[in-house]
Amino acid sequence: MTDKPEQPVPPVAAPVTLPADLPVLPLSDLVVFPHMVASLVVTSASSIHLVDDVVAGSRLLGLVLQRDPHVENPHAADLHEYGCAGRVLRMLKFPDDSVRVLVQGVQRIRMVKVEKEEPYIVARIAPLKEEADSSIELSALASNAGKQFQKIISLSPAMPDELKVAALNAQDPGRLTDLIASNLNIALEERQRLLETYSVKSRLVRLTDLLNRELEVLELGSEIQSKVASTLSKGQRDYFLREQLKQIQKELGEEGEHGLEIKELREKIEKAQMPEEPKKAAMRELDRLAVIPSASAEYTVVRSYLDWLVTLPWSKCTQDNLDIVRARRVLDEDHFDLKRVKERILEYLSVRKLKKDMKGPILCFVGPPGVGKTSLGMSIARALGRKFIRISLGGVRDEAEIRGHRRTYIGALPGRVIQGIRKAESANPVFMLDEIDKVGTDFRGDPSAALLELLDPQQNHSFSDHYLEVPFDLSKVMFITTANVLDTVIPALRDRMEVLELPGYTEEEKLHIALKYVLPRQLNEHGLKRGQLRFDRQALRALVADYTREAGVRNLEREIASVCRKIARRIVEGDLKKFRVTKQALQDLLGPAKFLAEVAERKGEPGVVTGVAWTPTGGDILFIEATRMAGKGSLMLTGSLGDVMKESGTAALSFVRSHCKQLGIDCDEFGKSDIHIHVPSGAIPKDGPSAGVAMAVALASLMSDRIVRPDMAMTGEITLRGKVLAVGGIKEKVLAASRAGIRMMIMPDRNRKDLAEVPSEVRRHLKFVFVNSIHEALNVAMPEVTERIRRR
Numbered sequence: 001m002t003d004k005p006e007q008p009v010p011p012v013a014a015p016v017t018l019p020a021d022l023p024v025l026p027l028s029d030l031v032v033f034p035h036m037v038a039s040l041v042v043t044s045a046s047s048i049h050l051v052d053d054v055v056a057g058s059r060l061l062g063l064v065l066q067r068d069p070h071v072e073n074p075h076a077a078d079l080h081e082y083g084c085a086g087r088v089l090r091m092l093k094f095p096d097d098s099v100r101v102l103v104q105g106v107q108r109i110r111m112v113k114v115e116k117e118e119p120y121i122v123a124r125i126a127p128l129k130e131e132a133d134s135s136i137e138l139s140a141l142a143s144n145a146g147k148q149f150q151k152i153i154s155l156s157p158a159m160p161d162e163l164k165v166a167a168l169n170a171q172d173p174g175r176l177t178d179l180i181a182s183n184l185n186i187a188l189e190e191r192q193r194l195l196e197t198y199s200v201k202s203r204l205v206r207l208t209d210l211l212n213r214e215l216e217v218l219e220l221g222s223e224i225q226s227k228v229a230s231t232l233s234k235g236q237r238d239y240f241l242r243e244q245l246k247q248i249q250k251e252l253g254e255e256g257e258h259g260l261e262i263k264e265l266r267e268k269i270e271k272a273q274m275p276e277e278p279k280k281a282a283m284r285e286l287d288r289l290a291v292i293p294s295a296s297a298e299y300t301v302v303r304s305y306l307d308w309l310v311t312l313p314w315s316k317c318t319q320d321n322l323d324i325v326r327a328r329r330v331l332d333e334d335h336f337d338l339k340r341v342k343e344r345i346l347e348y349l350s351v352r353k354l355k356k357d358m359k360g361p362i363l364c365f366v367g368p369p370g371v372g373k374t375s376l377g378m379s380i381a382r383a384l385g386r387k388f389i390r391i392s393l394g395g396v397r398d399e400a401e402i403r404g405h406r407r408t409y410i411g412a413l414p415g416r417v418i419q420g421i422r423k424a425e426s427a428n429p430v431f432m433l434d435e436i437d438k439v440g441t442d443f444r445g446d447p448s449a450a451l452l453e454l455l456d457p458q459q460n461h462s463f464s465d466h467y468l469e470v471p472f473d474l475s476k477v478m479f480i481t482t483a484n485v486l487d488t489v490i491p492a493l494r495d496r497m498e499v500l501e502l503p504g505y506t507e508e509e510k511l512h513i514a515l516k517y518v519l520p521r522q523l524n525e526h527g528l529k530r531g532q533l534r535f536d537r538q539a540l541r542a543l544v545a546d547y548t549r550e551a552g553v554r555n556l557e558r559e560i561a562s563v564c565r566k567i568a569r570r571i572v573e574g575d576l577k578k579f580r581v582t583k584q585a586l587q588d589l590l591g592p593a594k595f596l597a598e599v600a601e602r603k604g605e606p607g608v609v610t611g612v613a614w615t616p617t618g619g620d621i622l623f624i625e626a627t628r629m630a631g632k633g634s635l636m637l638t639g640s641l642g643d644v645m646k647e648s649g650t651a652a653l654s655f656v657r658s659h660c661k662q663l664g665i666d667c668d669e670f671g672k673s674d675i676h677i678h679v680p681s682g683a684i685p686k687d688g689p690s691a692g693v694a695m696a697v698a699l700a701s702l703m704s705d706r707i708v709r710p711d712m713a714m715t716g717e718i719t720l721r722g723k724v725l726a727v728g729g730i731k732e733k734v735l736a737a738s739r740a741g742i743r744m745m746i747m748p749d750r751n752r753k754d755l756a757e758v759p760s761e762v763r764r765h766l767k768f769v770f771v772n773s774i775h776e777a778l779n780v781a782m783p784e785v786t787e788r789i790r791r792r
Contacts, residue, residue, distance in 0.1 A: 016106055016107065018060065018085055018106070018107065018109070018125065018127050019058065019060065020124060020125070021115055021122055021123065021124055021125070022060060022061055022062040022085060022109070022122070022123060022125050023050050023053065023054060023061050023062065023120055023121065023122050024061070024062040024063075024064050024076075024079065024083070024111065024120075024121040024122065024123050025040075025042075025047060025050055025051070025061050025062065025063055025064070025120075026047070026064060026065075026066050026074045026078070026079055026121070027040070027063055027064065027065050027066065028065075028066050028069040028070075029069055029188065030065070030188075031065050031084075031182075031188060031191035031192050031195055032063040032083075032084045032086055032103065032105045032182075033084060033105050033178040033179075033181055033182045033191075033194075033195060034084060034105040034106060034107055034108060034175075034178050035104070035105055035175060035178060035179070036084075036104070036105045036178065036179075036182040037089070037102065037103070037104045037105075038102075038103055038104075038105075039100060039101070039102055040100070040101045040102075040103060041098055041099075041100055041101075042098065042099040042100075042101055043097075043098045043099075044072070044073065046073070046119055046120045047120065048097075048099050049119050049120060050119075050120040051088070051091060051099055051101055054088055055088055055091050059087055059088045060085060060086070060087055060088075060106070061085070061086055061088065061103075062083050062084075062085055062086070062109060062111070062123065062125060063083055063084050063085070063086045063103065063105070064079045064080055064082075064083030064084075064111065065079070065080050065083065065188065065192050066078055066079055066080075067079065067080060069188075075117055075121070076111070076114040076117055076121050076123065079111070079121075080192055080196075081110060081111055081196075082108065082109070082110050082111075082128075082192075082195055082196040083108075083109055083110075083111065083195070084105045084106070084107065084108055084109060084195065085105070085106045085107050085108075085109045085125070085127070086103040086104060086105050086106055087103065087104050087106055088101055088102070088103055089102045089103060089104055090102040105178075107127050107128070108127070108128040108130075108195065108198060109125045109126065109127055109128060110125065110126045110128055111123040111124070111125060112124045112125060112126050128198045129198070130174045130198055130199075130200050131198060131199045131200065131201075133201075137201070138173055138200065138201055138204070139173070141173070141201065141204040141205065141208065142173040142176055142177075142204060144208060145176065145177070145180060145204055145207055145208055145211060146167050146168070146170075146176060148208070148211040148212070148215055149163075149167050149180050149184075149211060150164055150167065151215055152184070152211065152214055152215055152218060153167075155215075155218040155219065155221075155222055156185075156218060159183065163179075163183060166179060167179060167180070173200050173204065174200040174203075177194070177200060177203045177204055177207055180207055180211070181194045181195075181203075181207060184207075184210060184211070184214060185214060186210055186214070190210060193206070194206060194207065262286065262289065262290050265286055265289070265306055265310065266286060268310040269282045269283065269286065269306075269309070269310055271310075272309070272310045272312070272314055273314055273315040273316075274309070274314045274315075275314065275471075275473075277470055277471060278309060278314065278468075278470040278471075278472075281309070281469070281470050282306060282309045282310070285302050285305055285306055285309075286306060288302055289302045289303060289306065301407060305407060305467075308414060308418075308422070308467070308468065309468070309470075311422055312418070312421065312422055312472070313421065313422070313424070313425050313426050313427045314427065314472075314473075315427065316425065316426060316427060317426055317427050317428045317476060318385060318386050318387060318426045318428060318429075319385065320349075320352060320384055320385060320386065320428075321383070321384060321385035322349055322352060322353045324346055324349055324350060324353075326383070327345065327346060327349055327383040327384070328342070328346060330379065330382055330383040331345065331346075331379055331380075331383055334375065334376075334378075334379035334382070334517075335372055335375070335376055335379060335517075336509060336512055336513050336516060336517065337505075337509060338372070338376065338502060340500060340501075341365070341376060341500050341502065344361075344363070344498075344500060345380055345383065345384075348361055348478075349383075349384070359457045359461075359475045359476070360428070360457075360475065360476055360477050360478040360479065361478060361479075361498060362455050362456075362457065362479045362481075362496060362497050362498060363478075363479070363480045363481070363497065363498050363500060364436070364480075364481045364482070364483060364486075364494075364497035364498065364499045364500065365377075365480065365481070365482045365483070365500055365502055366482075366483050366484070366485070366486055366499055366500070366501050366502065367484070367501060367502030367503060367504070367551075368484060368503075368504055368550075368551035368552055368615075368732075369484060369550075369551070369552055369554065370550060370551065370552020370553055370554035370555070371502045371503070371504060371505065371551060371552040371553075372502065372552070372553075373482040373502055374390065374432065374434060374482060376502075377390065377430060377432040377480045377482075378390075380430055380478070380480070381429070381430035384430065384478070386426070386428060386429050386430050386478070387424040387425070387426045387429040387430070388424075388429060388430050388432070389420040389421070389423060389424045389429050389430070389431050389432065390431075390432040390434055391416045391417075391420055391431075391432070391433060391434065392434045392435055393433055393434060393435050393436050393438065393439050393447070394434070394435035394438040394439075395438060395440060396439055396440065396447050397439075397440040397441060397442045397444060397447065398442075398444040398445060398447065399444060399445030399446060399447050399449065399450045400415065400444070400445070400466065401415060401416055401447060402415045402416065402417060402447050402450035402451060402454065403415045403450045403464075403465055403466045404418060404465040404466045404467035404468070405466060405467060406466045406467065406469075407467060407469075412467055413467060414465045414467040414468060415450075415465050415466070415467070417431075417454060417463070417465070417474070418465045418467070418468065418472065421472070421474075421477075427473065427476050427477070428476035428477060428478070429477060429478075430477075430478045430480060431477050431478065431479050431480070432479075432480045432481070432482065433451075433479065433480070433481045433482070434481075434482050435482060435483070435484075436451070436481040436482065436483050436489060436493075437483035437484055437485055437486065437487075437488045437489050438488070439451075439488075448489075448490050448493055451493055452492055452493055452496065454474065454479070455479055455481070455493065455496045455497060456496050457475060460473075460474040460475055460477075461473050461474070461475040481497060486499065503551070503731050503732060503735070503757070504550075504551025504552065504619065504732060504735050505551065505552065505553065505735075506735060506738065506759050506761060506762050507541070507544055507545060507738070507739065508759075508761050509759070510544045510548075510553055510556060511537070511540055511541055511544060513553055513556075514535075514540050514543075514544070514553070514556060514560065515535075515537075515540065518553060518556065518557050518560055519535060519540075519560060521557075522557065522560050522561050522564050523564065525561075525564075526561070526564040526565060526568050527568065528564060528567065528568060528571075531578060532567070532571060532577070532578045532579070533563075533564065533567050533578070533579055533581070534578075534579075534580045534581065535580075535581045536580065536581060536582050536583065538582070538583045539581045539582050539583045539585070539586055542583045542586055542593075543556065543559055543560070543586060543590075544556060545595075545739075546586075546593035546594065546595055547559050547586070547590060547593065547594050547595070548594075548595070549594075549595045549739065551619070551732070551735070559590060562589070562590060563581060563589050563590065566589055567579050604707035604708065604709065604710045605707060606701050606702050606704075606705050606706060606707055607625060607626035607627055607628075607698055607699075607701050607702030608623060608624070608625050608626075608698065608701070608708065608710075609623070609624045609694045609695075609697050609698040609701065609708050609714065609781075610622075610623055610624075610694070610710065610712065610713040610714070610742065611623070611624050611690075611691045611694035611713060611714060611715060612690075612713050612714075612715050612733040612734075612736055612737050612742075612745075613686065613688070613690065613691070613733070613736075614688075614690075614728065614729030614732050614733060615732075619729065619732030619733050619734075619735055619736035620736050621713060621736055621737060621740045621742070622679055622680070622681070622686065622691070623679070623680055624677065624679060624691060624694045624695055624698045625677070625678045625679070625680065625698070626675065626676070626677045626678075626695075626698040626699055626701075626702040627675075627676050627678075627702065628669075628673040628674065628675050628676070628702060628703075629673065629674050629676070630672065630673065630674070631672070631673055631674025632671070632672075632674065633670055633671045633672070633673065633674065634674045634675075635649065635650065635653050635674075635675050635676075635677070636674065636675070636676045636677070637649045637676075637677050637678075638676070638677075638678045638679075639678050639679030639680065639681070639686060640679075640684060640685045640686060641679060641686055641687065642685065642686065642687025642688070643687070644687050644688055644689055645679075645686055645687050645688060645689070645691055647689075648689050648691055648692040648695055648717070648718070649677050649695050651692060651718060651719070651720055652692055652695035652696035652698075652699055652718060653675065653699055654720055655696055655718065655720060655722055655774060656696060656699045656700050656703065657670050658720075659722070660703070663700055663703070663704060663778070664704055665700075665703040665704055669703060670703075675699070675702070677695060677698065677699075679691075688727075689717040689725075689727070690715045690716065690717055690727040690728075690729075690733075691715075692716060692717045692718035692724075693714045693715065693716035693717075693718055693724055693746065693771075693774065693777050694714050694715070696718055696774050696777075697714065697774075697777060697778060697781050697782070700778055700782065701781075701782060704782070706782045707782075708781045708782060709744065709781070711741065711742055711743040711744065712742065712743070712744040712745070712746065712780075712781060713737045713740075713742045713744075713745050713746070714745065714746035714747070714777060714781070715727055715730075715733055715745075715746070715747050715748075716746070716747060716748045716771070716777070717748075718774060722773045722774040722775060723772065723773055723774075724748045724749070724771050724772055724773055724774065724776075724777065725748060725750070726748045726750035726751050727747075727748065727751065730747065730751050730754035730755070730757070730758070731754065731757045731758050734755070734758045734762060734766065735758070735762065737766065738762045738765060738766060742766065743765075743766065743767065744766070744767045744768075744769065744780075745766055745767070745768050745769070746769045746771055746777050746780055746781065747768065747769075747770060747771075748770070748771065748772070749770040749771060749772045751770075752770050755768065
């Protein structure tokens with residue numbers, strides 16, 4: 001069982017009666033000596049089984065060290081030959097299926113023969129009797145070992161003083177060696193060698209050598225510790241000397257560099273005109289700073305905190321320009337239309353003129369990308385004569401971005417709101433929180449919850465940043481938030497804001513914006529003069545209609561910039577001195593048209609209907625296509641449709657089937673045909689109930705083999721009784737239909753009032769038909785079918 005030369009087998013004798021066979025518990029990182037008490041954690045299934053059997057029986061077992069501690073399921077060949085018999089004193093089971101066992105060593109043993117290895121190792125054992133005599137040499141060795149161990153205990157803080165008492169009372173030399181070996185900081189191999197040495201004298205000789213080595217290490221460590229302590233004492237001495245120097249300088253009326261810094265900060269605190277609570281906090285931290293050594297890390301933390309406090313504009317505000325006529329002119333210079341928003345700003349100025357201490361409004365601009373939400377905030381700041389600060393909340397997931405980090409963290413800073421106020425150097429700027437609908441949330445907190453206090457006029461007069469830990473008055477700030485949609489904004493936050501919608505622009509509005517704003521700006525940015533590049537009105541109209549398809553004007557600005565770059569290059573190369581952009585020249589400059597009038601080019605087919613949908617970018621048209629094939633009457637809907645839209649398709653089919661005779665459709669055809677409804681652009685998710693009318697008309701057109709006008713669009717939710725219900729997003733849908741070339745539009749009668757928001761030039765070019773039922777919609781879309789219904 002071992003590669004070492006075998007020792008002569010000592011005579012067998014046992015202080016306690018041990019059975020001939022003992023179950024053997026392998027130990028990976030512990031050697032148990034006789035009389036030693038140890039706590040073992042048992043995790044393997046076989047070892048837990050062994051412990052259960054031992055506890056239920058004699059409570060005796062063998063404790064033997066593994067040769068390789070990394071072997072997870074050791075066999076008998078993986079164990080040392082010598083070990084220690086032990087008695088189980090206590091056993092505890094834990095919820096993670098592990099077992100903790102308290103054992104006490106009884107006697108050295110030697111494994112003579114392995115009886116079995118499953119389910120755990122059982123071996124024939126031979127108890128070992130210690131070889132000891134009462135010679136003077138043995139007593140001297142034991143006395144010397146005890147004294148050395150006493151010194152080691154004194155030098156080792158980890159060893160309890162109770163070990164001294166135990167060592168003094170250990171009269172038996174063999175028991176003393178086992179006590180020292182079990183508590184001495186030595187390697188496992190040395191412990192195992194001492195366990196295998198049953199001669200007490202040999203153990204004491206070996207142990208004396210180990211004690212001498214350990215004592216040398218501890219004395220060297222103690223010497224190093226004394227030198228370190230003396231260095232610390234020198235640091236304390238330097239501190240006291242510095243304090244005495246400060247007192248001497250104070251008596252002489254002189255101040256060192258540190259004193260001048262404290263004096264300068266005190267003056268800044270007085271000039272900052274802080275409210276009472278922040279001033280108390282600043283003075284308290286200044287007193288702390290005065291007694292902290294400048295080399296300390298805490299000094300930098302306190303100094304940074306005071307710098308933030310004294311540089312914030314606690315009472316510094318810009319003077320509002322309350323000239324209503326000038327404000328109107330500035331707003332009109334920067335943006336076209338947007339009457340509702342401009343009126344709201346002028347109303348604020350009017351009330352501000354009458355009531356000097358009014359709180360700033362919390363406005364939320366909602367609209368598709370590119371309609372001018374962010375630039376409108378800058379224009380408002382210019383009209384009011386205030387500073388403008390903008391932060392983007394897109395992708396912000398950490399609450400500390402809003403409220404700041406606590407000063408206990410390394411590199412802590414205030415939140416982005418306080419940072420923006422400090423940058424503005426004014427307590428009443430126009431503060432824009434961009435993309436508020438794209439705020440995220442994760443394990444670091446919910447930024448939306450932090451915004452609740454920030455955007456509440458009843459609370460933000462005492463906004464508390466985690467870094468400052470003192471209230472800051474934000475009630476004078478005009479907060480403006482922007483969003484593309486409000487669905488992702490939590491209701492509590494939405495309730496705190498005054499929502500102003502900025503819808504998409506019509507073709508005429510885009511043409512006006514291009515002429516008045518975009519074109520002059522791009523000419524200036526590309527270094528061109530007005531006489532060097534001119535656009536025909538028809539060319540601009542073609543640019544809007546054929547090269548862009550958006551609610552805003554960003555792509556329009558990019559296309560104009562592209563034309564400016566190409567002309568600038570030709571001028572620099574000397575090919576021309578000035579250029580006039582015509583409709584025909586657009587294709588040479590920008591290539592073929594990117595968008596075609598798809599509705600105008602489509603030919604009417606049975607089962608095809610044009611619908612309209614609201615989108616975050618301002619609305620779009622969509623085509624409802626229906627077809628049928630031989631089958632058993634099933635319905636298939638495709639095109640990345642949501643559950644609500646699928647339900648609309650099912651309701652539409654149910655209505656058409658239930659009214660098949662009135663619609664002049666052979667009712668038996670439904671049972672013989674499978675119907676497939678598809679909405680193209682399958683990669684784009686679609687949902688909502690507003691396509692119900694279009695789906696019902698498409699199915700009626702398919703089954704009656706009648707064509708619906710291709711330049712007609714429709715929207716509306718339907719019921720199984722054929723009622724047409726109101727839908728949302730009418731303005732965006734009408735604008736999308738106008739951009740796509742639609743000439744007639746069917747919509748619910750209950751949405752008639754929403755047309756007031758649609759620009760008048762769009763209403764002039766579109767014919768609107770308002771319906772209350774599917775029959776009325778069919779009467780407009782397929783007059784031949786409804787005429788047949790009347791005749792029947």
